[in-house]
Amino acid sequence: MHFRIRGLPAEPFAEWFTLDDDALAARRAMRVVADLAHGYPCRISLTDAEPGQTVILLNYEHQPAHSPYHSHYAIYIREGEQQYDEQDAVPDQLRRRLLSVRGFDQQHLLRDADVVQGTALENVIERLFADEHVAYLHIHMARPGCYAARVDRI
16 A cells, blocks of 8 residues: 655745744744754654754644544654655654554544554554555654644655
8 A cells, every 4th residue: 555644845934033032932832942853853854853953832732524533633843954755765763663543534533543563654644544544644653642744645
């Protein structure tokens, strides 16, 4: 089964990097300097910030659908990144983590979900997409619960 994993598009976030700390705080966001490797995953590029790099922590509506599963949560973004958009490939950022994978139907209702080590993500993608009613998947970092990426069938 073929699939496509996408990070968030960079363009809607460009403005965030022009804001000062007070303006970020007014939007319930903040500038953070990464202090450890693999602790600050950028949701645009699906890469991890290196120690010393600056990221913005903000609240993002990752499930905007009009359904009971409407949801938003905190994510990190890094300036100057390009959207991850690859077919049949899993980025290292996801491979390194324990993931929660959630399958939604066309009405944006949860059909199925699983927790998996990122090294076995393809198996869960294949299993969830075996249900013809599953239209797309959301991947979350299992421990903190934050949104990571979207997966579509190809």
